[in-house]
């Protein structure tokens with residue numbers, strides 16, 4: 062088994078009751094250490110050394126980010142849908158004990174947490190295809206800054222989702238529009254945020270796009286009318302297979318949020 066088990070052995074033993082049996086099978090086949098096996102309760106997942114797993118959630122912009130980056134690089138991966146927030150898998154809790162959040166990327170048995178860190182890891186690991194961050198250190202810093210700023214959308218979006226009617230919603234709506242205008246100003250006349258190529262900042266922002274129908278409806282604004290350049294950029298991004306095949310149907314997100322709002326007595 063030497064050289065083939067970068068994953069913490071303790072994790073495997075606790076997560077995988079059939080681990081020993083599986084290793085026996087591997088040995089029998091000729092223990093040439095091509096892969097590892099992770100087991101979660103009865104549910105087994107076999108990983109070749111180069112295989113990749115994403116723990117994610119359909120409604121999450123953060124897991125969308127990671128999946129779009131992998132799609133841009135043409136990396137095949139196993140997608141494991143988590144049940145967030147109340148029924149997280151033991152594997153997620155084990156691999157992200159600090160935040161207990163998706164997404165988590167598992168690659169060669171080692172795991173990476175936090176979506177933007179994961180996207181950078183993906184870019185640095187599979188450097189040959191579709192660079193996502195500029196190679197110039199200054200431009201990289203700028204890309205990181207703007208990708209980081211997309212977290213504001215989440216922050217203000219939560220105010221819209223959690224807001225009730227009236228003044229509170231109007232304040233969130235205004236704040237949201239200011240944030241969008243900042244992005245629109247930064248985009249300017251460029252095709253993508255860092256220039257001609259789709260990259261880190263585009264991925265970070267477009268990952269929110271499936272939530273925009275909800276934001277627009279709750280916040281009573283229109284991206285198309287209020288931020289036409291950003292709308293044109295989003296339309297262009299949506300033409301990419303890496304984006305359109307990953308983002309969830311906006312209606313599903315809207316319905317989920319309305320159910321949540323009703324449960325919180327924020328909707329009639």
Ligand SMILES: N[C@@H](CCC(=O)N[C@@H](CS)C(=O)NCC(=O)O)C(=O)O
Nearest residue numbers: 121123145146162163164175176177
């Ligand atoms: N900063 C994190 C945020 C990830 C995050 O908030 N994930 C949410 C789903 S959208 C989650 O797992 N929430 C579970 C919880 O809060 O218990 C990232 O960029 O990866």
